Amino acid sequence: MADPAVRAAGGARPFSPYEFMLAFRYLRARRKHGGVALIAMISFGGITLAVLGLIAVMSIMNGFRAELFSQLLGFQPHVYVDTRNLDAERVDALVRELEAMPGVLSADPVVQGQVLASSERYQSVIVVLGTRPGDVAALDVIANPSPDGRTGLVEGSLDGFGEGHNGGDTIILGSGIARRLAVGVGDRVTFTTARGTPTVFGARPNQKAYYVGAVLAAGVSTIDESAAFMPLDQGRVFFAKGEGTDQIQVRLTDPDMAASMVGSIGALAGPDAAAYDYTQLNPAFYNALEFERTAMRLILSIVVAIAAMNIISGLVMLVKNKGRDIAILRTMGATQASVMRVFLIVGASIGVLGTLAGILLGILFVVNIGPIQDFITWTTGTNPWDPSVYFLYRIPAKLDWGEVAFISIFGFIVSLLVTLPPAWRAARLDPVEALRYE
Secondary structure (H helix, E strand, C coil): CCCHHHHHCCCCCCCCHHHHHHHHHHHCCCHHHHHHHHHHHHHHHHHHHHHHHHHHHHHHHHHHHHHHHHHHCCCCCCEEEECCCCCHHHHHHHHHHHHCCCCEEEEEEEEEEEEEEECCCCEEEEEEEEECHHHHHCCHHHHCCCCCCCCEEEEECCCCCCCCHHHCCEEEEEHHHHHHHCCCCCCEEEEEEEEEEEECCEEEEEEEEEEEEEEEECCCHHHHCCEEEEEHHHHHHHCCCCCCCCEEEEEECCHHHHHHHHHHHHHHHCCCCEEEEHHHHCHHHHHHHHHHHHHHHHHHHHHHHHHHCHHHHHHHHHHHHCHHHHHHHHHCCCCHHHHHHHHHHHHHHHHHHHHHHHHHHHHHHHHCHHHHHHHHHHHHCCCCCCHHHHCCCCCCCCCCHHHHHHHHHHHHHHHHHHHHHHHHHHHCCCHHHHHCCC
8 A cells, every 4th residue: 555654644645546546446346246336327327317407408498598589689679768858859869879889789769659450350459669761671580580481571571661751651560460450461550549639629549541561570479469660750740749759779789788788878868868678678577587597407406416316325335345445444554534535536436427428418419409309300200399389490409608617517516525424434434343243
């Protein structure tokens, strides 16, 4: 074992080659200790599958979140500025100032209002946005439609939108509204405002007929079922806004910067305008998404911890079987710390190797999720991912290296912690008691 000088100094240095040699020898148990080897294999497989599942599930959730945000934020602004208390000149100046800010992609002045939309047979309450024709054309969902034709202008075009007196009478309907009203390109739809225009005879609701120039599919049901567009000038006339606007809708180059840029945008807008980002518009929805990710990460982390608990069973059996060897090592000069390190290496090796295998398999699963889906479809003869239900042809999966790093560190730490109790028990073993009946 260790030479006398080393023993005199208090034992071999920590994690010396002989400790690793003993640990790996114990991992290669003989047939009579096959139960220990079997538990070690089960522990390795359990940790591998748990880490694989954690990476796969979190990647799919990240993929769904990214797909949802790309569709939702391809239409929806990232920051809103309430301009109802600002005059027209200040709004125009503010639009120019916002567009000059670093990180701002566009700043679109809009008017909006709720109307009753009526066709020849049906009617529905919708929200109408009055915006500049160029701003509509620049929307990501219109400028970059999906290759499969599910998002973008599914009928008609922007030709004629914004042309004519006060912007003309051509509108764009969401696909869900067009379906509900049973109208298409060229059909007439009548808008009736909920709030009336003051007259000498009292308030009178505004009513006007418009013609459908295009049908827009944003890929998000809450948008497709409730939103329509008309030119900004026409919106000001129809909603009796004069030269004013209701909002400036700001779109950023990176939607994740919205929360950090609200303050600077609000400071630029001044005290008469309020600024808020898209998460504040519907906080319950975005908080639910974040809570779901956190809860799923916690649940699957517990699964990893449970899988690592099998290491304790294997080490307890190994300590029991190797009691005589431990006693001999102690009588030959091995310290309690040295014995403890040997069994720490045994348990940690199982956990670390299982975690590494799970990480590798998890990354391979996420990278090849498309071929895996195709294989399942081919072997079962059915498509487990129906695009008519999910509006996606592929299971979305996005590998987040931050998540992989968290899973790796968590797996390593858990694997080390679960080895401490049996390793400590091995170190505390009394050589005299262990050899008494040998």
